[in-house]
Amino acid sequence: MTAERTPAESLGFKTELLQHIPNLRAFAMSLAGTHDRADDLVQDAIMKAWAKQESFQMGTNMRAWLFTILRNEFYSRMRKRGREVSDADGTLSMAVHAPQDGSVDLQDFQKALDQLPSDQREAIILIGASGFSYEEAAEICECAVGTIKSRVNRARSRLQDILQISGHADYGPDGNSAAVTGRAFLS
Known part of the structure; x- marks a missing residue:
């Protein structure tokens, strides 16, 4: 059993926890697929982390600890959902983004990301979008570093x-848009 935290340690824990909410939300969104489910997932993960803060050792990697809690909560929900019966109208919908540069590309990317197997999607989000090292992602996913590298x-x-x-020419704005915005790239 660990000793209770001092008020200063609790404040430090809270401050660091709050700093990770945007990254947790992005990861939750990649797993859950909808904003409301992602927000619920983040809220539950934060509540669990807060309740178990005595088990966290200050000075270690809180981001990895929080991502592990969120990931485990997501898979627990998926297992539970597998035992539930859904209604006939249980369709998922995506929020429509405001029209702006890249919104269509972002939607295409989200659709493509959704087509990946969950283990590959999780690995590429942890490495590519969340900035975790391969070692940290392997720890979160509870697998070998080589497995993470392979999945990515x-x-x-x-x-x-x-x-x-x-190739590189397929990234960014198309030729017409690039000419208008002055961001034309050399092939």
């Missing part, structure tokens, strides 16, 4: 296939 590599290859990306 397969995810990248699959995303390239789905999005029909063959």
Whole structure:
């Protein structure tokens, strides 16, 4: 049993926890697929972390600890949902983003990301979007570093296939948009 935290330690824990909420929300969104489910997932993960703060050792990697809690909560919900019967109208909908540069590309990317197997999607989000090292992602996913590297590599290859990306020229604005915005790239 660990000793209770001092008020200063509790404040430090709270401050660090709050700093990670945007990254937790982004990861939750990639797992859950909808804003409301992602927000619920983050809220539950934060509540669990707060309740178990005595088990966290200050000075260690809180971000990895929080992501592990969130990931475990997501998979617990998925197992529970597998035992539940859904209604006939149980459809998922995505929020529509305001029209702006890249919104169509972002939607295409989200659709492609949703087509990946969950282990590959999780690995590429942890490494590519959340900025975790391979070692940290392996710890969160409770697998070997080589497994994470393999999942990321397969995810990248699959995303390239789905999005029909063959080279650097396929990134960014199309030729007409680039000419208008002055961001034309040399091929």
